[in-house]
Amino acid sequence: MAAVSPWSPDTSQPLKMLAIIQLWDDTLADPVDNTNKYFFLLLVKLGLDSVLFITCSHKKYTSFLSVCSLSILLADVLLTCLLAAAWLLGAERSFLSVCFLLANGSATFGALPLPMMFLGSLDYYLDDVWARKHTARWRVLRNVVLTLLVWLQAAVYAARSVSTELVELASAFGPKALVCEVQESSLVTTFILGLFLVSLFALLPFFSSIPRWVKEAETMYEAREKQRGETSDLFLAAPQRRETEASGEKYAESDRPPLWLSLTLSFLVFWMPYLGVSVACLICGFLVPAYVSVNLLWLECTNSFLAGVTFWMKSKTRGPHSNLPESVCLWKIYWHLSQGRQLSQLPAATFDKRSFLV
Template sequence: MMMVFCENSFLSYFPNGHIFQPSDASGVLLFIMTGKVLLNVFLLCVRRQNLHQSFMGYFCISLALLDLVLLVTMSFISHFQNFMLLGIRFTKYHTCLLAQITAFTYGILHYPVFFVAGLDYYFTFTQPLNSAAVCRRWLYTATVAFTWISALCYVLSLPGSAIGLDVNHYNSAYNCPFYISSQTYWFSLGMLMIMCLILILCWSEIVDTVQSVKVITYESETVLFFPYDPECSPRDCAKHLLARLLICFISTWVPFVLLQMLIVLLGAQIPAFIEMNVPWLYFVNSFLIAITYWMRRRHLKVTEETLEADPFVSWKFCLVPFRCQYIDKAQKSTSKIVMC
């Protein structure tokens, strides 16, 4: 089986991306993938076990599993370097080839994944699914599998981009071009612009909220408590809710917000197979949840499942009004640090 992997033709179908070529591809790939897998596992272990099942949660687990499989496969090929399997000779070139296929596949998935996740929250927050948990698990599993298969089939079916297993391609010149997607850049820029716009429009509400916020413990959680609950018009109440959501989001993800600001300002070029990671997905997940809460605030079904949708941010204290009589009870609860 002899096919040719044409980099220029492949890239021409991704006009918003470009190629980055490292010098020592094999070692760099294994080092990066090891760090990425460890980071994925760490985030999945420290996350809060929430009640709400979601498309994004299942997609994060699938991404972590695929990264682990990719790391094991690349390590196996790099260790043996030159061996035959099913009539195909594998070399170090195929380590790069796997990373290239992964990069192109990951690079086109950001917009579809965020769109599906947004739709999932938009409908389930207002009309929680009454189907059994098993049915929901199968639905999300099938959707995630369809997403991955569709993206991979699209990448492999591009004209002039047949992925070949030709060892001679490696012997000629060992370059390992990595695809750099622009989807994360534009999405990060959009998120930062939205946050800046909220800061401008709700500056007075944010200042009042920050001045009155208290850190308390409630039901074994250390949370941000918002005693500032004025009598206001629907428009002003919407602005106060938006301010509380922004404060909760930034207080949890401030390192990631600063990182996105640096990436956007510096125009950092990050290969697509690195950009698609579990921390990034959960960061966007919290943003999508906050946007959905605000957009559907009048029709939101305030249930325990809805309020526990985020594994990292506790939104319930932004949505459920607390009165002064609950403060004493909250302060007497045992503490377990969970940043709001």
């Protein structure tokens, strides 16, 4: 897959790329068909998204982004099956061409991030209002309808903007090629790069204290694992309190991480590897079409980011108590870290599995 240019001259338009469908030259009796390579690429994406959906997805679907996760997985299944049919049947017998699938797939997936991020943030911010006024079944139905509308506008955009015609490229010294125009998701690229840079510069002034803060949070997490079966709201057992006090680990008022920094650490502890690898690929010039880059890994990262921002905004009035859906980030533990609490000061409810995850 080759990019037309490293940067699009019009920043409002997605970056165009060329998917090489066939290659041939005078020395080859038959052209080289790359359809199978695109099929296996989508198959790998489908496998990774399936694993993420099983391990990270929220089963109740009362949040908008949880329904979006399911919809992306179903779209992966559909696109992979259609591309498999195009590969097995061949260009002559397939009712949808490979170029049609790749071009429309990239344009459709590329139109998803903006409405999903906007509606997802709105859903989290108004979560308390929805919970009081509407039942869980109504919220699930609302999320399904909104998700269908998001996909509908993406499909309409793709139908009106893409070109599904194969273009022949030829050079005097190289092989000839049939190529198809596909799109990159500029918003996903900008989101990942911006989040990585902002987080990196925000952490630099506190770099020397970060390992100690993360270690303390991990200690709290391990204590939660030990106390998982407890349901009492009393303080932790006295022997554990004495052990903590004997260790001499105490927070000074000036040595606490501010809340925004503590929640940023909670986010980056889990998502920095994904952000770092993605930025490294961007620096190396590895451009990825939207039907690959818009995946459940990006959606879960976005979900954690939006949940963290909402948790931070609501924690000013509600403390660590929140009705946000479960996330891979340990928001409540890092909230207590920002308050400078020792393990012996934390109520056991903090470590209860049902109230711990946000």
